[in-house]
Amino acid sequence: MNHRQRTATGLVAAATATSLVIAIAPTASADTLDQRSQKAAAGIERITGTQDLAASSAAQGAAARSVTKTESGAVTVQAPEDATGNVRTTAPDGTVFGLGLSQTKSVEGVRAGSGTIVYPDAADSTDLAVQPTTEGGARTLVTLKDKNAPTEQRFDLQLPAGAHLAANDSGGYDIFQDSGEGSTVLKGTISAPWAKDANGKDVATSYKLEGGTLVQRIDTNGTTAFPVVADPHYTWGIVSGTVYFNKSETRKIALGGGLAATIIASIPAGFTTAAGITVAAITTMANIAQSHKKCLKIKSYGKPGEYSGKQGDGYCR
Incomplete structure (x- = not known):
């Protein structure tokens, strides 16, 4: 093999090696990312x-x-x-x-x-x-x-x-x-x-x-x-939480069942009269809460109640 042939062969080998490195590198990197991700997930899920x-x-x-x-x-x-x-x-x-x-x-x-x-x-x-x-x-x-x-x-x-x-x-x-x-x-x-x-x-x-x-x-x-x-x-987005009313609204509900009916109609989906939330129950609890200097709350799928303090971010005022 003469000098020119050896040089050409060397260039081909170098180019082939370079191509292999380029082809392998992304795969190795991806494998490393996948391994790191699987290791991290395993530690968290444990x-x-x-x-x-x-x-x-x-x-x-x-x-x-x-x-x-x-x-x-x-x-x-x-x-x-x-x-x-x-x-x-x-x-x-x-x-x-x-x-x-x-x-x-x-x-x-x-x-x-x-x-x-x-x-x-x-x-x-x-x-x-x-x-x-x-x-x-x-x-x-x-x-x-x-x-x-x-x-x-x-x-x-x-x-x-x-x-x-x-x-x-x-x-x-x-x-x-x-x-x-x-x-x-x-x-x-x-x-x-x-x-x-x-x-x-x-x-x-x-x-x-x-x-x-x-x-x-x-x-x-x-x-x-x-x-x-x-x-x-x-x-x-879980509406089965609680609706809180302030003192002014509690007083209005206590004074008139008609307003209680309006309140029921305006409560978001999930708070239903089928769950036992009725005008009479709301009006009664509003009166109780008012007598205790508290406010009315209505919990989905539960009975109306009263609250004070930090609940509702201070809405009982």
């Missing part, structure tokens, strides 16, 4: 379990979409394509509650495990994940992989018009939406925060609100076993 995971499927403009039938109608949860997006939950009446994932890098969501949507390494030493749940909501999970992970996680809230949050006794928040003059409906909840380390041990954690941002603090220390999984879990 802590959360999978019994309440809602079935989901790929959808245009989303990493996954889940539709869950509830007693109030169908609730749709959509996990964003990218970790910088928002988890969107649509109630049966069309209202949308959104929760922005914690401050993140641009990472594609991958469905893994039994249905957990994972965003691996979406923040420093942190995986993010979304789990649509069967009661009509979602868990938005953070996994702190080591001691370098930030212990304060921030989630931007997108509330529909007329909605607001009020702290509840469990350490979470109730989500209310105005349903008419003098009344408000409990439309959803953000459950009390929790966090667990690699050994399943509880890690101290808490919420606070900063404007329209939910902030979760996770108190790791020198004895914490990493990774740590933490979870803001919310539901939205």
Whole structure:
């Protein structure tokens, strides 16, 4: 073989090797992403379990979409394509509650495990994940992989018009939406925060609100076993909550059964007279609440009652 032939053969071999590297590289990268996603999902599902995971499927403009039938109608949860997006939950009446994932890098969501949507390494030493749940909501999970992970996680809230949050006794928040003059409906909840380390041990954690941002603090220390999984879990659109009336409306209902009938007609779907909510029951309880200097509340599929204090975000005034 002469010099010119050896050079040509060498160039062909080099080009072939380069082509193989180019062809193999994307596959290796994809495999690595899949392995990381499966590992992250396995760690999360070991802590959360999978019994309440809602079935989901790929959808245009989303990493996954889940539709869950509830007693109030169908609730749709959509996990964003990218970790910088928002988890969107649509109630049966069309209202949308959104929760922005914690401050993140641009990472594609991958469905893994039994249905957990994972965003691996979406923040420093942190995986993010979304789990649509069967009661009509979602868990938005953070996994702190080591001691370098930030212990304060921030989630931007997108509330529909007329909605607001009020702290509840469990350490979470109730989500209310105005349903008419003098009344408000409990439309959803953000459950009390929790966090667990690699050994399943509880890690101290808490919420606070900063404007329209939910902030979760996770108190790791020198004895914490990493990774740590933490979870803001919310539901939205479950109308089987409670309608709260203020003192003025309570007084009007107590004085006239006709107004009570109007109230029944205006209550959202799911609060039915077939469930035992009658004009007489509402009027009687309004009188009782007024005599106690409290306010009327009506719970779906239950009896009217009275309330005061922080319930209804101070609506008893």
